[in-house]
Structures are given as C-alpha cells and as structure tokens.
Amino acid sequence: MAESELVSLPGAPDPCLVQWRPSTRARNVSLRICPRAGAVVVTLPPKAGRRAGMKLLRDNGAWVGQKLAALAPQTPFIAGGSVPLGGRDHAIIHDPAARGGAFLREDSIVVTGDPAFLARRVADFLRAEAKRRIAALAAPHAAALAVTPRAIRLKDPRSRWGSCAPDGTLAFSWRLVMAPSWVLDYVVAHEVAHLREMNHSARFWAHVARLSPHREAAVAWLRIHGPGLLRVG
Secondary structure, eight states: OOEEEEEOOTTOSSOEEEEEEEOSSOOSOEEEEETTTTEEEEEEOTTOOHHHHHHHHHHTHHHHHHHHHTSOOOBOOOTTOEEEETTEEEEEEEOTTOOSSEEEETTEEEEOSOGGGHHHHHHHHHHHHHHHHHHHHHHHHHHHHTOOOSEEEEEOOSSOSEEEOTTSEEEEEGGGGGSOHHHHHHHHHHHHHTTTOSSOSHHHHHHHHHHOSOHHHHHHHHHHHHHHHTTBO
C-alpha cells in the first residue's frame, strides 16, 4: 500500500498530498495525478529512493500544483447533496422512517435508516443501478453480434472505463452510471465488440459503429468530464 504525506513544493501554493508507490516493474521514477485521491502519485522503481522522487516533484512543482488545483471538487454522498445519475443531478434525501435502503423517487435518491449508513447505501444503490443498466445495454448489443459475455463485473479503476478479458468477462467502472446514457451505451458497445475482435482493428471499429453512433461524442465527454466522476463519493 502506498504511503501518503503532505509535501510543500516550489511553485505550488498549497502543500500537496503525495502518495509514494514502490513498483518492482517500473524502470524510471514517474509521477501522475490521481483525481480520485486528489493526490500526486510518485512511482519508485526498486533502485530509486525518495530523494529521486523528491527531485522530480520539486522540478515539476508548478505543474503538480496546477493539475491538483484544476481537479473538480470532491463531492461526498451526504443528505442534502446531489449525485449525477444518467447525466442528471439527483438530490440525496434522507428519510429515516422509510424502508428499502435507497431508491429512486423522481429526480431524487431517497436513503432510509441510520444516517451513519447513508454514504454506503448511496454507493451500493449506484453500483446496483450501474449493473442493471449495463446488463440491459449489453444484452441487445451482444445479440446483434451473436456473442455472449461470460460475466459482467463492476470495478472502480483509476483510468479505464471498461475492459474485456480473454475469457469473455466484461468489466466496467460503476461510475459510468453517473454519465449520460449515451456515454454508457458507447462504453458497453465498445467492450461487447471486443467479444468479436480482441483488438482495435478496422473490423472492431465497424462493429462498434454498428452498435453505437456515439463514439466521438462519448470519448470527448469522458475526456472532459470523466475525471470529475472520480471525485464523487
């Protein structure tokens, strides 16, 4: 597990959260911004220590500060807050007397029971809704290509929105349920198409175009708004 600490860097107005991540596979010291954690991750290969990592941080302090400052605000799951679902904001309403865990009521997500469990119940609701919507989209796409996913899994990756394993298992970020429906449809179509072509050949893209007309718009939406989804919850 990565160690974390606050580090003051030249060019960065505020101390930055730094995660030190040793890696046996890395060849060079590197850094990247983790939107979900609001941190800069420094990867250290076996023969490099923190001194090398600190040098890279100091040399790029202004860049790190700018990237962290540009992140969308963290949006926790709290009563009175809101969360996007299908591209539209939904108010989070706490109704302790109601029953059912968490459920949709028009443009709201109603959460029942003890307020201590509210955040977890919202997250569980979103995961379940993601699984339901993804399965509903995958079924007709798979039928159109005469393929069958072995299973559909939900994950919470830092960068990839979907993947297709060699055994036919499809995996998706549960956070896609917060994106507009046409963005989710494109990602599902993309991974289902991999069940026919485990590559990005012309044949693969022809399958994707057959299933979803939203490729360019969806890719652009995820490039602009995707990092913000990682800041929710």
